[in-house]
Amino acid sequence: MNNNRLLIDTNPSQQKLSGTRVSHIGFRVPDIEATTVFYQRVLGMAVHENSLEGVVRLGWGSGHHVIELTSGKYALTHFGFETQDSESINALQSRLEDANVVVRALDAAYMDAAVGDPQGIEFEDPDGNRVHFHTAMDHLGEHQADIGRRPIRFQHTTVGSDDVKRMVAFYANIVGFSLSDQLSNGNFAWLRSDRDHHTLAVVDIGMRGQLDHYSFDLSEWEDFKQWCDRLTDLNVEVTWGPGRHGPGNNLFVFFDDPAGTHIELSAEMEKFHDDLVTYVPRLWEPTPRSVNLWGGQLSKFRKMAKEA
Template sequence: MQRPPRFTIPEGAHAGTLHRTHVSHIGFVVPDIAAAEAFYCRVLGMKRHSVLPDGRVRLGWGEGHHVIDLSEGDKTLAHYGFEVRDEGGLDGIRARLTEAGIPFDPLDPADVDEAVGTPDGIAVTDPDGTTVHFHSEVRRHGENSADTGRRPIKFQHTTVGTVDVAPMATFYTDVIGFRISDQLDDGNFAWLRSDRDHHTLAIVRVGRSGDIDHYSYDLSEWEDFKTWCDRLTELDVPVSWGPAGMAPETTSSCSSTTPRATTSNSPPRWRSSTTIASPTCRARGRRHPPLSTSGAARHRPGVESERTTSDDLGRISQGRP
């Protein structure tokens, strides 16, 4: 059988520098803050943390660092953030940004709410022009108090849309210090990690820059999926449900990605995923981008690179060994 050409985004010397950097928060510009706040509180069980002097509303789990920052205007992705717990991690990012000639600014301490010690952070624009926050350790104790049938346990990853995956992946691996976990052979999708999870950031070609494809929350147990599907149905929230593969992530129902060949720095890890339409900003021609709730998937270090074919993905998604 004729195989398509293999596409591999190379990694530089700094790839994999970060091992304890976690997805932290995300900011959206929305036309109706009240409607967006009502959705997240009603559907995901979030609570209002604060209202800032400029009118922005911050939501989270009731305690600890905020998860979502809402500001009013035309729908768009305002920023996304990561908590850097690696020793010397922020100084390393500053040094690599300076070496690469990429300007950055100190992050407003107000964006590092619930800081452990003195708040510290960096604000930089990614190659698509979207602001990214990297900040010091914050308290996240609200994640430990979840009623898992009514609320996720944590914000798990962000997937951004772009016109060209390679420059974004190179920025995150060669400058910031992430590592590629998986990528499609055609170069249109890459999954990057910065902690023990399979990915904290994914990048997909959608034909425009500075967009969001989806963002994801973890549930605690497999049994929670039925509870969540039942609850969301009762709330009249449209849901797509299906198995999601960590090499690459897909859903077998009506969501967007179809299984294709990948190159991988970690083995396929499969999980279930519930995709929920949310009132934030556009993505890939849909009225709203999906947010998804899913079971945790972690990468296993020290595993040789391997290739996953579309046949493999199709077989696993159908429950076959």
């Protein structure tokens, strides 16, 4: 196979992440109250009582928070990942420092439901995004069946960039993500850190430091179908989908929160078994049909820097 168009070397010798899931994501929003109400009303989240002054943290049940809102001009403030153990954090810190990336201890406020002794680090990626990694948190309240009324968990983050190759090199070669798929022109890449096809993705939108979208997982088709009806009932406009992505093979439907953040609900994402099989990243042709197998239409919200 000709790998010349792959964004990274497929046989790196460095340590790879495993069992590492997304953890939380933060936004600065102009109307914190309206955004909070939206997450309560539409996503079934509750405000955490331990939220600090001027900060609203939301999640399901009493476990780790998922969303952090602060007030101000709209921005992505940070996004986080959760490892299974402190050895993974220590190894990641070493890899980052060997690459001259400044690593700071993560504020304890971001580890508000730790299982055991919390350990966390914070660093900036090449685009200046603030990234958190921390040890395991309690996720009480997730994964409880409540079909059509509450997603089961926060599932992936897709960041916009103006240099996908540089971002993928950083996340794959230093942080330890594995490349699952990419568009053959290099403008979109999907990276994994656990069994899911992607927990992080990077898309070229011609600018850096901006979120493209983030996603919640639903349990199955029945749940997905009921969510599409529920969005209608709640008068939430669908902005893209429903459809099925080629990369990841997941069902998707998109809508916005009041601050304009693009939210995806997803189900049936492809699973990877790195302990059993070796994968070669696939090169998807940059056509509308690749990112939407059912209908072929592209998202209205995404302004790709170059033709997808």
